[in-house]
Each structure stands twice: as structure tokens, then as C-alpha cells.
Amino acid sequence: MHFDASSIVPLYQQITTQFTAGILSGAFPEGEQVPSTTEVARAYALNPATVLRGMNALVDAGLLEKRRGIGMFVVAGAQAQLRQAAQADFFDQRVGAVVAEAKTLAIPKAALVAAIERGYEE
Amino acid sequence: MSELKFKHVTKQYGDQAVLKGVDMTWAAGHLYGLLGRNGVGKSTLMRIVNNRTFATHGSVLLDGTSVVENEAAQNRIFLMSDAMLYPADRTVAWVFQITKALYGDFDDTRAAHLTRVFKLDPNQRLGRLSTGYKTIAKLIVALCVPCDFVLLDEPVLGLDAPFREQFYQELLATYTERPRTFVIATHLIEEIATLIDHVFVLADGRITLDEDTESLMAKGRVVSGPAGLVRDYLSGVNVLRTRSMGGMLTAYTLDAPLETPLPAGVTLEGMDLQRLFIELTAEVGTDED
Amino acid sequence: MKTSATNRVMLGFFARFTGATLVGALVGILISAFLFPTMLGVGRYSLTDWLIGVMGLIIGAVSLSVTGFGFQNGISRRSMTRSLLLVFAGSSALCAVGVQLAYLIARLSGARVNGLLNAYAAGLHGVASVIGLLIWLVLLFGLMVAGGIATLIMNKKTKRAAFWWGLLTYVGIGVTIAVWSFVNDLAFQQGPVVMIRAVVGLGGGQPQPLLLLLWVSLLTALVTYAFTRMMARMEILG
Numbered sequence: 162m163h164f165d166a167s168s169i170v171p172l173y174q175q176i177t178t179q180f181t182a183g184i185l186s187g188a189f190p191e192g193e194q195v196p197s198t199t200e201v202a203r204a205y206a207l208n209p210a211t212v213l214r215g216m217n218a219l220v221d222a223g224l225l226e227k228r229r230g231i232g233m234f235v236v237a238g239a240q241a242q243l244r245q246a247a248q249a250d251f252f253d254q255r256v257g258a259v260v261a262e263a264k265t266l267a268i269p270k271a272a273l274v275a276a277i278e279r280g281y282e283e
Numbered sequence: 284m285s286e287l288k289f290k291h292v293t294k295q296y297g298d299q300a301v302l303k304g305v306d307m308t309w310a311a312g313h314l315y316g317l318l319g320r321n322g323v324g325k326s327t328l329m330r331i332v333n334n335r336t337f338a339t340h341g342s343v344l345l346d347g348t349s350v351v352e353n354e355a356a357q358n359r360i361f362l363m364s365d366a367m368l369y370p371a372d373r374t375v376a377w378v379f380q381i382t383k384a385l386y387g388d389f390d391d392t393r394a395a396h397l398t399r400v401f402k403l404d405p406n407q408r409l410g411r412l413s414t415g416y417k418t419i420a421k422l423i424v425a426l427c428v429p430c431d432f433v434l435l436d437e438p439v440l441g442l443d444a445p446f447r448e449q450f451y452q453e454l455l456a457t458y459t460e461r462p463r464t465f466v467i468a469t470h471l472i473e474e475i476a477t478l479i480d481h482v483f484v485l486a487d488g489r490i491t492l493d494e495d496t497e498s499l500m501a502k503g504r505v506v507s508g509p510a511g512l513v514r515d516y517l518s519g520v521n522v523l524r525t526r527s528m529g530g531m532l533t534a535y536t537l538d539a540p541l542e543t544p545l546p547a548g549v550t551l552e553g554m555d556l557q558r559l560f561i562e563l564t565a566e567v568g569t570d571e572d
Numbered sequence: 573m574k575t576s577a578t579n580r581v582m583l584g585f586f587a588r589f590t591g592a593t594l595v596g597a598l599v600g601i602l603i604s605a606f607l608f609p610t611m612l613g614v615g616r617y618s619l620t621d622w623l624i625g626v627m628g629l630i631i632g633a634v635s636l637s638v639t640g641f642g643f644q645n646g647i648s649r650r651s652m653t654r655s656l657l658l659v660f661a662g663s664s665a666l667c668a669v670g671v672q673l674a675y676l677i678a679r680l681s682g683a684r685v686n687g688l689l690n691a692y693a694a695g696l697h698g699v700a701s702v703i704g705l706l707i708w709l710v711l712l713f714g715l716m717v718a719g720g721i722a723t724l725i726m727n728k729k730t731k732r733a734a735f736w737w738g739l740l741t742y743v744g745i746g747v748t749i750a751v752w753s754f755v756n757d758l759a760f761q762q763g764p765v766v767m768i769r770a771v772v773g774l775g776g777g778q779p780q781p782l783l784l785l786l787w788v789s790l791l792t793a794l795v796t797y798a799f800t801r802m803m804a805r806m807e808i809l810g
Contacts, residue, residue, distance in 0.1 A: 164477065165553075166473070166476050166477050166500075166555045166556065167552070167553045167554060167555035167558065168553045169504075169551070169552065169553040170553075171497060171500060171501060172477060172497075172500070173497070198459075199455070199456070199459045202455050202459065202478075203452045203455045203456055203459075204452070205477070206448070206451045206452070206455070206474070206475075206477055206478045207477045207478060208314060208477065208478050208479065208480045208496070209455065209458070209459050210480055211477075211480070211497070330808075330809075330810075333643070333646070334643070334646065334648065335643045335807065335808050336807040336808070336809075337805075337807060352648045352649060352650060353648070354646060354647065354648050354651065357646030357647075357648070358646055360646065361646070362644075364810055365810060366640070366644075366808075366809075366810030368640035368641055368643060368644035368810075369641060369644065370641065381585070381645075382645065385645045385646070385647075386645070386646075
């Protein structure tokens with residue numbers, strides 16, 4: 162994980178983003194404990210309250226759960242949930258933008274579809 | 284909750300005023316950064332709190348009572364400075380013992396862990412330690428005293444980068460285990476920027492900035508682009524400083540109009556705490572027109 | 573919590589600090605009671621007393637360095653002053669007993685002991701006595717406090733200023749004694765004695781130990797008062 166102290170994105174949000182990425186990629190497997198607030202704070206010289214805020218956002222989103230006395234765990238189905246959301250985002254934002262740009266560049270639909278098919282074959 | 288309050292603290296040396304009315308409050312359980320240019324009076328301020336020197340006017344109150352000549356209050360305050368006030372012929376272990384006797388308690392477990400981590404032999408005499416290791420010895424004491432307010436004046440002076448990183452980690456470790464207030468005065472702002480939760484800037488004898496790190500970071504912006512566009516975008520806005528390079532203008536501000544759409548060609552970036560501090564305490568005026 | 577336990581720890585620390593110097597002083601006193609009179613022959617003023625006095629000043633001056641430790645550990649100036657004065661009292665009591673012991677031993681061994689005190693309370697010096705003990709106790713206590721004051725003053729000055737002030741004081745005193753001795757046609761070492769006698773009203777060969785005790789007590793009281801005022805305003809750098 163890496164944190165940028167000069168980014169426009171607030172630190173607590175960077176924490177949320179990076180933990181989300183970790184769950185999505187499977188680095189933090191479902192049902193497993195994630196690094197504690199203290200661990201993350203110590204490892205990256207971050208204020209513990211900031212780390213807690215970032216991780217609480219994930220608890221609120223239903224991706225992490227707090228188990229009293231033990232720590233925070235990845236909720237079962239969190240990865241699927243995130244993938245679904247990421248996929249929806251992909252179609253909404255990315256695909257739409259690609260098609261718009263293809264139209265602007267006068268690329269015919271068949272050429273675009275063919276390129277997509279080639280991509281899946283590789 | 285405990286509170287240490289500065290009420291219009293003034294310190295004059297003859298006719299020269301170093302502190303000109305400091306008003307500030309330190310609450311319990313925070314990691315504070317006390318920033319300021321060289322010679323601005325950060326050390327003096329901390330020495331006033333620790334009853335090593337007197338304020339000319341004003342008062343410092345711990346839960347409502349003055350800290351001056353107040354042993355009960357001083358029992359809850361600890362200052363680690365560059366001064367080595369322990370006898371040179373005594374060992375590190377002796378310092379731990381005597382500190383425990385004088386403060387009523389001492390985190391022996393953590394002290395043992397820290398001497399191991401920093402490779403400091405507790406049976407070494409203080410006079411025999413290198414400058415860096417003298418600092419480490421004092422740091423360990425500061426992290427293990429049972430005080431509610433621990434003041435660290437340039438705590439990592441003379442420490443190599445790995446030890447500095449180790450120190451911040453150990454500081455956070457003891458802080459999360461037993462929350463108390465640490466006030467760090469340092470010039471190495473980049474290194475503590477992410478671990479402090481609140482910033483105080485001492486300038487011209489007063490506190491000129493008193494804000495949570497988070498809100499400060501949310502406001503700090505670096506606006507860059509063609510001079511004309513940047514100026515238009517930031518017209519009427521309080522700018523800390525500007526820097527021009529040919530036709531390019533870079534402006535540092537805490538009040539960027541974030542709702543206004545950014546003109547094409549103009550970039551908006553975040554500003555880290557060190558950059559903010561530099562721009563905030565720079566001499567008034569810009570370096571162009 | 574700074575409690576009586578803390579005070580004991582602090583007192584112990586402060587006492588230990590002056591302890592080394594004190595041991596040296598005691599040994600010095602006992603040795604010089606025999607050695608110097610024998611080595612230098614019997615003069616009107618033995619070096620012993622000057623040595624003891626100087627040792628008192630040094631103990632006082634050196635002891636002030638413990639205040640740094642006190643400040644580091646949140647100890648108030650009030651407590652430090654109290655501890656220092658207690659240590660000075662203990663040290664001067666021990667020293668005074670040592671001096672009387674030295675007189676006793678010297679007398680018993682047949683050595684001729686003559687010294688500073690004799691000029692002010694003839695017949696007292698060289699004789700172990702209660703009033704002699706008291707005079708030495710109060711005198712030494714005052715000297716220790718004076719040594720402490722010297723350190724407090726020097727701390728406020730730069731090293732260079734301290735050196736020149738020290739030199740000036742030393743030379744000033746020497747010149748004053750020399751001039752007085754010359755004017756009054758006395759030997760140099762007699763000068764200070766005559767000077768002080770003239771001011772204080774002692775001498776004339778009559779033993780006046782009580783008057784001496786009074787004078788010494790007055791001076792010590794003044795010096796102690798000055799010391800406590802200065803300690804209350806003490807500030808340290810760093």
C-alpha cells in the first residue's frame with residue numbers, strides 16, 4: 162500500500178480505496194482478518210484516527226465487519242459485491258467513453274467489435 | 284478530559300519579545316505538531332510548560348491550575364529536549380529507575396522492547412554514548428513515562444533515517460496502547476505530516492495556525508497554469524504565495540474556489556504539510572511583479 | 573506523584589552528588605591538620621582553614637549542577653532549594669565535626685595547631701569546643717551557600733564574561749589586601765585579618781567566640797536569603 166500526503170484525495174479516502182482494491186484483487190480474502198488500524202498506522206506512519214475513519218467507511222459499505230476483541234474481517238461475498246460494482250462502473254463510464262471516442266474518430270462499429278474479439282482471444 | 288491551556292503567554296528577554304501572546308489549548312489524547320521557523324520560540328514555549336523558564340506575562344494552566352512551580356502538574360508533563368540533564372557517569376538503566384521513582388511509574392516492558400529495537404545497551408554510561416544514542420536514550424524515557432502530556436522538542440535530531448522511521452512507529456505503538464498527548468516540535472515536517480492530527484504554527488510570537496491536519500489538507504491547493512488563467516481563477520481569493528516561471532504561474536492557497544470549474548490548461552493539485560508550512564511562513568509578498 | 577518518597581530519592585541524589593566532594597574535604601581536613609603545620613612550620617595562619625573554606629565554596633558551587641536533573645524530572649525550585657540547603661547543613665555539620673576531631677587529634681599528638689579562627693577568638697583555635705563546632709558549622713554552611721550563589725550568577729553570564737568577572741574579583745581582592753597591608757605596615761597575610769577585625773570589632777587578643785558566632789550567623793543568614801531568592805528565579809536553557 163502506498164499513501165500520498167500531497168494528494169487531493171484525503172488520506173482516509175486513500176485508505177478506503179486501497180483496502181477496497183485489496184479485497185477486489187483477493188489480497189484480503191473473504192472471511193480473513195485484515196490488518197488492524199494499529200498495524201496500518203504504524204507501518205505507514207499514519208494517524209490511527211485517520212486509518213480508523215477509512216476502514217469504518219468499508220464497514221458502513223458492508224465490506225468489512227468488526228468482530229469484538231479480535232479485529233476486522235472481510236465479509237463473505239464482499240469480493241463479488243465489489244466486482245459487480247466495478248463491472249457496472251466499467252460499462253457506465255469506460256465503455257461509454259470508448260464508444261463515444263470511436264464515433265468521434267469515425268471508427269465503424271464492426272472494426273471496434275472485431276478489436277474487442279481479438280482482445281479476448283489473446 | 285485533561286487540558287493544557289496557554290493564556291496570552293509572553294516571553295521577553297530584556298526588550299526583545301520572543302513570544303508575544305500565545306493562546307493555545309492542548310487536549311488529551313492528541314498527536315500535535317508544533318511548527319515554526321528557526322528561533323521562533325518553540326523550545327522556549329515548551330520550557331515554560333515544563334517549569335524550566337518563566338513566562339513574562341500570561342499563564343499556562345493544566346486543568347485550570349498554573350503549572351509554574353506546581354509539582355503535581357509537572358508530574359503529568361515531560362519534556363524531551365536537546366539538553367542532557369542526567370549525570371554522565373550514570374547508566375541508561377539507572378535513568379529508567381530514577382524516572383520511575385520520580386514519576387511514580389514507568390513502562391518497563393516497553394523500555395526493554397525499545398532498548399532491544401534500537402540496540403541500546405541499558406548498562407552503558409550516558410557519558411559514553413554517541414550523540415545519536417544519547418538522543419535514543421532520552422527518546423525511550425519519553426515514550427515510557429506515565430505522563431499525560433509528553434513534549435518532544437526535535438526528538439529525532441541526529442538520528443539516521445532508519446531510526447527515525449523506527450521512532451515514529453514506536454511512538455504510534457505506545458500511543459495506540461495508551462492514548463495520551465504528544466506534542467512534537469520539529470523541522471522534519473514531511474516525516475510527521477501524516478501522523479499528527481492537529482497542527483499549530485508559531486510565527487512572529489503568536490499562533491498563526493491552529494487546525495486539524497485533515498481540514499488543512501482538504502483546503503491546501505497548488506494551482507498551476509498560464510498566468511492569466513490562474514489569476515482569473517483565483518481573483519478575490521487569498522493566496523499564500525505565487526511563483527512564476529515565464530508565462531506559467533503557480534499559486535499556493537488555502538481558499539481555492541473548488542466549486543468553480545477549472546479552466547482548461549490549469550491544474551489543481553494537493554499541497555502537503557511541509558509545502559503548506561513553507562508557503563505560509565514565507566516573507567510576505569510574491570517573488571514576481 | 574511527587575511525594576515524600578520522591579523527596580527522599582531526590583535528597584539521596586543531591587546528597588550523593590556532594591558526597592564525593594565532602595569525603596575529599598574530610599580526608600583533606602584530617603591530613604592537613606598534621607601535614608601542613610609540620611611541612612610548613614608553624615605560622616600565624618595555617619593553610620588548613622583556608623583550604624576548608626575553599627572546599628566549602630567548591631561544594632556549594634558544584635552542587636548547583638544537580639538542578640538540571642531536578643528540572644528534567646519536574647521538581648520545583650522550592651524543593652530543590654530545600655534539598656540543597658539540607659545537604660549543605662548536613663555537609664557542614666560533618667565537616668565541622670571533622671575539624672573539631674582534627675584539633676583533638678592534633679592536640680593529643682602534641683602538634684601546634686594555629687589558624688584563622690585564632691585571630692578572631694584567640695585561644696579557641698586548636699581547642700575542640702562546642703562553640704568552635706557551631707562557628708565552623710555556620711561558617712561552612714554560609715560558604716557553601718555562597719558557592720552556590722557564585723554558580724547561579726555565573727550561569728547567567730557567558731563563559732567569557734564569567735572568566736573575566738572571576739579574574740577581576742580575584743585580582744580585586746588581592747589588590748585590596750595588598751594596599752591595606754602596605755598602608756598599615758603589615759605582612760600581606762596579616763592584612764585581611766586586621767581588615768576584617770577592624771570592621772567587625774573583634775580581636776584585641778580577647779577570646780570573643782560568641783561575637784564571632786553572631787557575626788558569622790548574620791552573614792550566613794543574609795547569604796542564605798539571597799540564595800533562596802535567586803533559586804526562586806532560576807531559569808535554565810535547554
